[in-house]
């Protein structure tokens with residue numbers, strides 16, 4: 001059973017209107033302490049808007065929002081010190097050197113440290129953690145795109161945040177850097193109990209990182225569950241592939257276990273290279289987002305023609 005103290009992010013009926021356009025039409029979700037929550041959704045769905053509201057950078061139109069028990073719209077400096085933010089892009093501090101800037105930014109967190117929760121990160125340890133030790137003395141303007149993004153992450157976590165917001169953090173990462181970053185996210189969540197809300201367009205990344213996934217579509221949360229839960233929500237068929245006597249076959253079925261059983265009953269050891277592919281998160285995502293877009297389009301037509 002979850003208690004309110006387990007809940008790090010609590011959003012209920014969040015609405016956001018830009019001019020005459022409703023971008024968020026009643027968004028409700030929660031994140032528990034130490035949970036990695038991945039938010040998915042097509043371009044323009046309102047993911048960054050949601051994050052900016054939760055970070056206290058943007059005022060919402062209506063709804064209830066609590067992060068670490070406070071409303072971000074009027075939270076104090078102590079609250080801000082407990083929050084870490086990695087925006088989609090930072091382009092500043094070019095003349096600073098990596099180690100110096102982290103040391104300087106970290107110094108702002110010293111008054112907010114406690115015996116149980118020391119702040120900030122030790123700069124050497126932090127650079128090692130994000131893979132920037134070799135760049136400690138480099139100017140930020142000289143970093144590669146991927147190194148710059150690691151620096152963004154280092155800046156986001158220098159104050160040892162309890163809640164961390166990451167807006168498309170791995171854009172521009174090579175596969176190695178991406179994998180290291182995933183390890184870092186798991187480490188922060190599992191060892192330090194950091195609650196992490198990540199947006200990404202990379203469904204493979206979402207599957208690797210998420211304890212839970214929420215999908216934003218048409219201004220609402222259209223799915224909320226673990227990657228496995230979401231894959232199971234699709235009543236789609238599995239794909240069975242196999243070869244018999246050098247001939248390759250494919251069959252779609254909702255009852256893959258029965259089909260495979262029958263296959264072996266018929267061909268025995270002659271069945272080789274057997275593969276059963278269940279619906280993936282990508283299949284689920286595509287289907288949910290497209291279904292939702294059709295429903296939304298139908299609603300719009302209905303409203304216009306009424």
Ligand SMILES: Nc1ncnc2c1ncn2[C@@H]1O[C@H](COP(=O)(O)OP(=O)(O)OP(=O)(O)O)[C@@H](O)[C@H]1O
Nearest residue numbers: 018019023041042043044045046047048049050201
């Ligand atoms: N300051 C603003 N004024 C007016 N409209 C805005 C503003 N910021 C965002 N929007 C609009 O709100 C919608 C949601 O934008 P948002 O950036 O939150 O989406 P997103 O899901 O993060 O998209 P992406 O995946 O492309 O980053 C878009 O249609 C965008 O044009």
